[in-house]
Every structure is written in structure tokens, then in C-alpha cells.
Amino acid sequence: MLAFLYRFAERYATGRNILIGLGLIVFFNIVLGQLPAWLGAPDAFGSSGPPDLWYSYEGEALYTAIGQWSESGRKIYPLNSLLTDNLYALTYGVTYLLLLWWLYSKSLPEKKWWRPWVVILPLFTALMDWVENFSISKVCATYPNHSIGAEIAPWASWLKWNGAAGVLLLFLLGLGALVVGKVK
Secondary structure (H helix, E strand, O other), X not given: OHHHHHHHHHHHOOHHHHHHHXXXXXXXXXXXXXXXXXXXXXXXXXXXXXXXXXXXXXHHHHHHHHHHOOHHHHHHHHHHXXXXXXXXXXXXXXXXXXXXXXHHHHHOOOOOOOHHHHHHHHHHHXXXXXXXXXXXXXXHHHOOOOOOHHHHHHHHHHHHHHHHHHHHHHHHHHHHHHHXXXXX
């Protein structure tokens, strides 16, 4: 599997593909923020907002928030998740993989220790986003009854956000290595 991902990254980690991915990320952020309003429920998620933007929470906090959502909010979240957020996770996972691969291949071309990290971490983060989306959608579908999704979603959220922090750290380290290499 890693060999396939290495070949994929070597082939597609170009400035053009990375810019397309970053443009899609911006586009998805605009769409994700507006979808409830476009579907006729501008305050569907109440004051708490969607829980996939929270760093850390427990299952009961998820139920409390979903209980404050409108009925349309509980219907819109799974639809939003399916139509946009899952595609967004795939887009950012692949884009960050390509960005990190490009950055590290330029800054540390003779070293190979970074390869598994720059391939696995962005995709792991996207996978945790999917698990989180499906878990929260399951809670929405079974609300007010309790669902295993309420136990899984907080862990997936925490892993997703820590994965995102790891991707950012890898980016900053790679950027630093590139700058130091150019200065020498």
C-alpha cells in the first residue's frame, strides 16, 4: 500500500495539482459554511455549530448540541456530510499528502525517513474525519435514542484535529528545512 502511495505522490506532487487542491479546499470551505442556508435552514445547528468543528467533547455534549438543533438540522447534517464534508476530507487528505511530498522532496531529497509520515498522516486525518462524519450522522439518525456514534465521534474528532496539527507541524518543519537549505 505504501509503495502505491509513494508512486502516486511522486507522479502527482506538482505545483499545478497542489494549487488545484488548495483552490478546492477554499471552495469547500465556502460551500460547507453556506449549505444549511442554501437548503433553507440557516440556523439549523443552533448556537453550538456542527460538532466536527469542536476539538474535544464527550458523547453527552454531542447529544446536548444535537438536541438544540432544529429537526432540519438533524436531517441536513448527514446530507451535508455525504455531499460535501466527505469529499472535502478526501480533497484535503490528498492535497496535503501532495504538498508535503513536494515540500520534503525539495527540502530533504536525500533523506527517506519522512516518506511514511507525509503519506500516512494526511490520509489518516481524512479517514478520522470520515469516521467522525458517519458517527455524528448516526447520532442524528437515531436521536433521541443513544447510538454508538456518540462514543466514536469524540475520539475520531480528537484524532482528526491532532492529525491536522501533525500535518501542520510537518509542513512547518519541511518549510524550515527548505528555507535553511536555500540559505546555505
